Amino acid sequence: MSDATDTARRRARFEALCGHLRPDLYRFAFWLARDRAVAEDVVQDTLLRAWRSLDGLGEDAAARPWLLTIARREFARRFERKRFETVDVEELAAVEDPALGAADAEELAELREALFALEDDYREPLVLQVLMGYSTDEIARHMDLKPGAVLTRLFRARQKLRIALAGSGEAK
């Protein structure tokens, strides 16, 4: 079989496996980075790395966790290369909010602000559970944690969000 045919097949498999996962990948990267430009870069780097290591993907059904794991590593790599400056969460929410589309509901905007402020260790498992539908065991594998630690982080994440939302409600 010719190289061109192989490449075409490989590309078709890649598109079939990864194309529809791009929204998940982008959202996951966004909530890791809290920055659209960084998220887009992470998605790009993730897809490039995934393309290079496509042959290492076993079952097609594993494509989603495989991609999210690569994205996590790509983000960590980027973080190692460049230490991000401390961000002002209110400023970040104000900058990002106009781009967040459905954020016209005030309570959603408040919730996003609280999510921006949540520490990475709490935000990531919450995103995986709520947005990606991961089970506790899957989150544990993804983050290399014990299931008990995941449950603690999820419990605290929701607690912190509720406290933040109650605080913003009182402030009005």
Added chain:
Amino acid sequence: MNCESVRESLDAEPAARAPAIAAHLATCPECARHAADLAAFDAKLRRALEIPVPARAPPAIDLAPVELPARRAGARRPRMLGWFALAASTLLAAILVVAITTIYPRQALATAVVGHMALEPDAWAVTDVKVPDAALAYVLNRSGVRLEPGVPQISYAHSCWFRGWFVPHLVVQTTAGPVTVMVLRHEHVAWDAPIDEGGYRGVIVPAGRGALAVLSRGGVDAAAIDAVAARVAAAVRWVD
């Protein structure tokens, strides 16, 4: 399990229904209410996390770079071949410019419209309840749009942030099912561009100085979609 341990478990895994938790919830109204509140909170959380995804960008990376054979040292091309290559390159560049400036923007717009649909599943409800006139007027006014009479049964009107502008996102109920219309004042298409991706079918049509994206999913046929597009296009007015 007591109330405290049930609530701690639920706060970590709101959807978890281990037998012991389920049994407790069946007999404890307060914990059952807590579980319901948590489910509502998580639904809101999910909506907050589902940020819009930008339209797919053209690939900035070549996924499979082809290695070109090294040019032999000292090899020279015949002069005529050089002119031919120059002419062919110019023609190819012209074709690419036309393709990029006409096909890609329309494709990107179609992909963005389809991407937006996934964010508003509520819009697809089949209903005979019309959206209140005041709500419709608010959504239209916000984007500088007016609708002449003639578009019946608008069941949903929402002001959506789309590609840098607030745009009216409407749903028209037809006998075949709901048809979505996005009124895109700031988008321009020269001619009708069909949409067929992600399970959605429809069309982007020019409408005065803007455009309409009209699409549906499931059993609504192209004729019904075209009919809605024609009625809305005839009724839409751009307000300065």
